[in-house]
Amino acid sequence: MINRRLAVFAAGVLAGGSVLFAQPAAASPPQSPQSPQSPQSPRGEKRAVAEGYGGAVSTVDLDAGRAALETLRRGGNAMDAAVAAAATLGVTEPYSAGLAGGGFIVYYDARHRKVHTIDGRETAPRAMTASSLEGVPFEEAVTSGLSAGVPGSVAQWEFALRRFGTISLARALRPAIEVAAKGFTVDQTFHDQTAANAGRFKDFTSTAELYLPGGSPPPVGSTFRNPDLAETYRRLGRSGGDWLYGGPLGAEIVATVKRPPVVPGSARRVRPGLMEPSDLAAYRVVERPATKVTYKGMDVYGMAPPSSGGSTVGEALNILEALPEVGPHEYLEASRLAFADRGRYVGDVPGVPLAELLSDGFAGERACLIGERAMAHPAAPGNPDGAYGPCEAAPPARATPTPAEGPETTHLVVTDRWGNVVAYNITIESTGGNGIVVPGRGFLLNNELTDFTFGPAPGDPNLPGPGKRPRSSMAPTIVLSGGRPLLALGSPGGSTIITTVLQILVNRWELGMTLPEAVAAPRATQRNTAQTQAEAGFVDRYGAELTARGHAFAPSPEIGAATAVEFLGGGRLRAVAEPTRRGGGSALVVSERR
Numbered sequence: 001m002i003n004r005r006l007a008v009f010a011a012g013v014l015a016g017g018s019v020l021f022a023q024p025a026a027a028s029p030p031q032s033p034q035s036p037q038s039p040q041s042p043r044g045e046k047r048a049v050a051e052g053y054g055g056a057v058s059t060v061d062l063d064a065g066r067a068a069l070e071t072l073r074r075g076g077n078a079m080d081a082a083v084a085a086a087a088t089l090g091v092t093e094p095y096s097a098g099l100a101g102g103g104f105i106v107y108y109d110a111r112h113r114k115v116h117t118i119d120g121r122e123t124a125p126r127a128m129t130a131s132s133l134e135g136v137p138f139e140e141a142v143t144s145g146l147s148a149g150v151p152g153s154v155a156q157w158e159f160a161l162r163r164f165g166t167i168s169l170a171r172a173l174r175p176a177i178e179v180a181a182k183g184f185t186v187d188q189t190f191h192d193q194t195a196a197n198a199g200r201f202k203d204f205t206s207t208a209e210l211y212l213p214g215g216s217p218p219p220v221g222s223t224f225r226n227p228d229l230a231e232t233y234r235r236l237g238r239s240g241g242d243w244l245y246g247g248p249l250g251a252e253i254v255a256t257v258k259r260p261p262v263v264p265g266s267a268r269r270v271r272p273g274l275m276e277p278s279d280l281a282a283y284r285v286v287e288r289p290a291t292k293v294t295y296k297g298m299d300v301y302g303m304a305p306p307s308s309g310g311s312t313v314g315e316a317l318n319i320l321e322a323l324p325e326v327g328p329h330e331y332l333e334a335s336r337l338a339f340a341d342r343g344r345y346v347g348d349v350p351g352v353p354l355a356e357l358l359s360d361g362f363a364g365e366r367a368c369l370i371g372e373r374a375m376a377h378p379a380a381p382g383n384p385d386g387a388y389g390p391c392e393a394a395p396p397a398r399a400t401p402t403p404a405e406g407p408e409t410t411h412l413v414v415t416d417r418w419g420n421v422v423a424y425n426i427t428i429e430s431t432g433g434n435g436i437v438v439p440g441r442g443f444l445l446n447n448e449l450t451d452f453t454f455g456p457a458p459g460d461p462n463l464p465g466p467g468k469r470p471r472s473s474m475a476p477t478i479v480l481s482g483g484r485p486l487l488a489l490g491s492p493g494g495s496t497i498i499t500t501v502l503q504i505l506v507n508r509w510e511l512g513m514t515l516p517e518a519v520a521a522p523r524a525t526q527r528n529t530a531q532t533q534a535e536a537g538f539v540d541r542y543g544a545e546l547t548a549r550g551h552a553f554a555p556s557p558e559i560g561a562a563t564a565v566e567f568l569g570g571g572r573l574r575a576v577a578e579p580t581r582r583g584g585g586s587a588l589v590v591s592e593r594r
C-alpha cells in the first residue's frame, strides 16, 4: 500500500512539471519536412514509446499512426489527423473500427483552452422498443441485423472536421484510401482475429469473399487489399455523409440489415434488423459538455452519457481521493462501487444524476464503505441524492449486474503543434462487429445494440428504446493542469475500458510509475463482479496480499490496449502505446528534436 503523502508528493512534482508546458500557440515552430523515420524507428517497425516535439500520435497500428503523422506534417491539426487515423483503422483494424461504427471524441481546443466532446454513438432504430431484445439469445444477437445500430462514425468525422478541423473529409480519407488500395501487411493480430471469426464470416457471402479469400484467413505476412473500401471512401469523400445518411449507401446498409446475405444452405439463424432509411436520415452527432472531476489539483475530463466512461472513472477517482491511503485494494474497491452506481443510474435516459455521481459529497459517502477487507458481493448502488452523511453506509438497494460486453474497439490519441489534443474511441462493438459486410462496399456493420440491457429489467436505464443510444464504457480522457494538457489516454476493452483508464491513472499518480510503466503494468478489472479478472502479472504481484484481504481472482489473458500522450513540459511530448498487448501499439512524434 502506498502512503498518500508520498503519492501527493509525486503528483506535486508531476503537476509542477506541467507549469513548464509552453503556450499552445508557440509550443513548437512549424516543422521542416523530414523523413518520417527516426533512428530508433526504421520504417516498418512499431515502437511503444516516442518522445519529441510538434505533435504526437499513439494508436494500436503503425499504418494508422503514419496516416495521422503525415496529416500533421502537412499542416493539419490534431482533429484532421485523428480522422485520418480513424479512417485508416477502418482498413487495417476493420474488426474493431470502421465507417459503419460509432465513437466518442474528447477534444482540447488549445486556442480557447476548452474541452469539448463529440458523441458519434450508434442509435437504435425508431422501431426498437424496450422489449425488442427480450428473449433473444445474446450469441444470436451478436451476429444479426437486429443488433446493428445506425452508424455514427461518418457523421462524427464530418462534424469534427467542420467544427474543429482544417481539411475536407475527402482529404482526411486519402491516407486510408491509399492503404486500402495498395494493401497492408497482415500481422498476427489481424490473422488471429480473422481466424476467431471464421465460423461466422463463412456464413455471409460478402464477408467470406472479403475476409476469407480462398476459404481461409489471409496468412501472416501477406498483403491485404480492400479495393471496395477504397472506392467507398472515395465516394464518401466526393459525395459527403449524405451518401450514407438518407442516400444510396444508406439504402444498401438497410437492405443488408434487413436481408443479411446468408450463404445458401447455412444453418445459421440470422435475425433481421429494424433499421429504415429514415433512421439514417435522422441520425445526429451531439456535442456534449465533458464530465469533469478535480483530482489532486488536476482536472480530469471524460465522456458523459450515453457513455459511462467519464462518470465511472470520475466517481472512482473521487472515491480514491477521499481515502487516506491508496493501493491496489483501494483501486479495486473504488471501481467496484463506481460500477454499482454506473449500472443503476447511467444510460441514455433523462435525469442521470451526473453532478451528484461526480460530487465529492457522494464520493465521501461511498469511500466510507471501503474497509480493510474486500466488500461483500455485489456492492449495492449508493444514493446520489445530494444529502450525504459522514460515513453513512448506503441504504440497501438492489444491485445491477454488469452485463457482458465485447472486448474490442480501438483508441487513439493525437496532439498537434498548437497544443490541441484528441482522445478518440471508435468501435463496431464485437471484434468483427455483427460479422456482415455490406456487399461490394468493403466494410462490416456494427453490433453496438448488444450494449443495451436485453431485459426484462424494469427501471434499468440501459433498456433499448426508439432512437436511444446504448450505454457505452468508452472513456477517452484528457487531464489538464492549470488549464493546460498534462495527459490524454484511453483504451478498448468493453467495460474494462473504464478500469484500464482508471488503473493507468492510479499507477501514474498513486503508485509513482512513469507513463510507459503505468501502461505496461499488469492489469486487473473489478466491475462489481464476484471475482476480479486479472492478468497473471497482477496476481503474481498483488495476489497473496489481496486474497488475504478477501479478494478473489479469475485469470484474464489480456486486458485493454491503451494509448496515451503525456505533456512533459517545454513542449516535449511522450507518446505511449502498449509494448505487447494486442501485438503492441505504435507511438510516433512529429519531430524528435525541437
Ligand code: GLU
Residues within 6 Å of the ligand: 405, 406, 407, 408, 409, 410, 427, 428, 429, 430, 448, 451, 471, 472, 473, 474, 492, 493, 494, 495, 497
Ligand atoms: N461497445 C463497447 C462500448 O461502447 C465498446 C467496444 C468494446 O470495447 O467492447 O463500451
